[in-house]
Amino acid sequence: MVLDAREDFLQLRQLNNFVLHIDAKRINRRNAMSHKGYCDNCGRETKVVRLPTGGGGGVFLCRGCWAKEMSWRKQRNKTLAKSSRFSIKKYPG
Numbered sequence: 001m002v003l004d005a006r007e008d009f010l011q012l013r014q015l016n017n018f019v020l021h022i023d024a025k026r027i028n029r030r031n032a033m034s035h036k037g038y039c040d041n042c043g044r045e046t047k048v049v050r051l052p053t054g055g056g057g058g059v060f061l062c063r064g065c066w067a068k069e070m071s072w073r074k075q076r077n078k079t080l081a082k083s084s085r086f087s088i089k090k091y092p093g
């Protein structure tokens with residue numbers, strides 16, 4: 001009886017780990033792709049995508065703010081040394 005209960009417990013734990021693993025994968029995919037959320041720049045609730053900002057950080061931006069950020073970067077890059085220029089990324093959504 002005691003052993004059976006322990007096995008059940010272990011199986012349940014394994015199942016739980018499996019579910020957590022799936023969730024983490026889904027969350028990662030959600031971060032990479034566009035989804036409905038709040039834009040970190042303008043605060044509008046709309047379709048947003050994650051722009052990595054380095055060091056594991058990132059911001060969620062709507063299409064308009066993404067475009068603004070990229071045109072700001074292009075302007076900035078004109079006055080920056082090659083080694084410190086921002087990368088220009090196409091809106092992935």
Ligand SMILES: [Zn+2]
Pocket residue numbers: 039040041042043044061062063064065066
């Ligand atoms: Zn925005």
